[in-house]
Amino acid sequence: MIKQRNRSALALLPMLLTPTLALADDAPKLNAGDTAWMITATALVLLMTLPGLALFYGGMVRKKNVLSICMQAIAIASLMSVLWVVCGYSLAFADGSAFIGGLSKAFFAGVGYDTLSGTIPESVFATFQMTFAIITPVLIIGAFAERMKFAAVMLFTAIWVLAVYAPICHWVWGGGFLGDLGTLDFAGGTVVHINAGVAGLVCALVLGKRVGFPREPMLPHNLTLTLIGTGLLWVGWFGFNAGSELAADGTAGMALLVTQVATAMAVLAWSAAEWMRFGKPSLLGACSGAVAGLVAITPASGFVGPIGALAIGLAAGVVCFWAVSSLKKALGYDDSLDAFGVHAVGGIVGALLTGVFVSSSFGGAGFADGMGTISQVVVQAEAVGATIIYDVIVTFVILKVIDALIGLRVAEDDEREGLDITQHGEQLYE
Numbered sequence: 001m002i003k004q005r006n007r008s009a010l011a012l013l014p015m016l017l018t019p020t021l022a023l024a025d026d027a028p029k030l031n032a033g034d035t036a037w038m039i040t041a042t043a044l045v046l047l048m049t050l051p052g053l054a055l056f057y058g059g060m061v062r063k064k065n066v067l068s069i070c071m072q073a074i075a076i077a078s079l080m081s082v083l084w085v086v087c088g089y090s091l092a093f094a095d096g097s098a099f100i101g102g103l104s105k106a107f108f109a110g111v112g113y114d115t116l117s118g119t120i121p122e123s124v125f126a127t128f129q130m131t132f133a134i135i136t137p138v139l140i141i142g143a144f145a146e147r148m149k150f151a152a153v154m155l156f157t158a159i160w161v162l163a164v165y166a167p168i169c170h171w172v173w174g175g176g177f178l179g180d181l182g183t184l185d186f187a188g189g190t191v192v193h194i195n196a197g198v199a200g201l202v203c204a205l206v207l208g209k210r211v212g213f214p215r216e217p218m219l220p221h222n223l224t225l226t227l228i229g230t231g232l233l234w235v236g237w238f239g240f241n242a243g244s245e246l247a248a249d250g251t252a253g254m255a256l257l258v259t260q261v262a263t264a265m266a267v268l269a270w271s272a273a274e275w276m277r278f279g280k281p282s283l284l285g286a287c288s289g290a291v292a293g294l295v296a297i298t299p300a301s302g303f304v305g306p307i308g309a310l311a312i313g314l315a316a317g318v319v320c321f322w323a324v325s326s327l328k329k330a331l332g333y334d335d336s337l338d339a340f341g342v343h344a345v346g347g348i349v350g351a352l353l354t355g356v357f358v359s360s361s362f363g364g365a366g367f368a369d370g371m372g373t374i375s376q377v378v379v380q381a382e383a384v385g386a387t388i389i390y391d392v393i394v395t396f397v398i399l400k401v402i403d404a405l406i407g408l409r410v411a412e413d414d415e416r417e418g419l420d421i422t423q424h425g426e427q428l429y430e
Contacts, residue, residue: 048240076153132188142338143336240298355373
């Protein structure tokens with residue numbers, strides 16, 4: 001997300017001799033091409049949530065809960081937009097401590113028509129980052145789908161985005177300690193996916209299993225919707241990853257390429273693993289593999305080449321399939337739509353392998369020596385660990401407080417009838 005450019009001493013010499021001219025040349029200038037691309041990328045990332053993620057999740061729940069998922073998605077998108085303006089952007093990106101930003105940009109103070117962030121208007125950068133803050137809590141709802149009160153969903157996501165998402169975003173991208181440590185997270189493997197997936201697992205454990213799980217069949221009601229959602233996510237992800245370069249340049253182009261390659265590889269890997277284990281590949285498995293690949297390439301997308309993308313996609317498809325089909329069953333938790341198995345596990349795979357495939361020997365943008373790669377993997381592991389520990393503790397506390405105040409879960413009779421009717425007074429099908 002933060003671009004670093006190194007210049008040789010020879011290149012700097014004329015600037016040192018002419019300081020006034022150097023300052024003028026180094027002053028940020030608006031680039032129309034970068035700006036146009038970033039406006040497009042922002043729209044693509046919003047498309048990932050509405051309608052992409054809403055349809056992806058909506059197709060996987062039972063028909064009595066489809067509208068509740070869609071309502072949660074649009075309501076959270078609206079709530080996060082307002083909170084981001086009020087203080088979320090400031091907490092994430094304003095000057096502050098190594099842990100959290102200050103409030104100097106609350107209500108977008110100082111973000112004007114002519115204010116720049118690099119070569120693009122700060123208003124565009126802030127809105128681009130808003131779309132990340134929107135999709136992250138919407139990812140979490142897949143873990144507690146079909147059983148959480150709507151009021152609790154809204155209260156939880158409001159507190160969580162300020163108490164968990166904004167600090168971790170600041171740690172990595174806003175000048176915090178993980179960025180200073182050298183963590184590589186180009187587009188949100190740690191900030192978005194590990195963060196959301198781990199929070200989802202905590203939610204699933206605190207709320208408990210759905211009524212009847214795992215004795216009663218809880219099959220997806222419409223996989224056509226899930227496929228449409230997958231396609232929208234896949235297309236929107238080009239804005240997510242390539243847009244995180246914040247410029248229309250070669251790095252953005254490579255991020256676009258590796259996103260496509262890793263996703264395709266993950267689809268094939270998941271489908272092959274499913275075919276070998278169950279005798280048949282499924283559409284749901286292919287869609288899940290696509291999202292796993294998209295997740296895993298996210299932290300690496302600006303740092304690795306096609307070889308790294310193939311390896312990361314392969315690992316994501318196989319490991320996330322194992323997490324969803326074996327780990328979930330062995331541990332017995334009810335992560336309704338596999339937010340943890342796909343997003344947290346895929347994010348961890350991608351974050352760690354970024355440290356490996358950033359090496360120039362694999363076609364990456366970084367280290368030429370093995371020791372640099374080893375040390376970067378250690379840094380990546382430290383960032384993953386810090387994110388998980390903080391996320392687990394704070395998410396658990398938030399849930400317990402909300403449960404004490406208003407309760408988290410709908411009544412059993414309401415759950416059996418479905419959240420569409422009991423929470424929103426409407427239904428998709430008669």
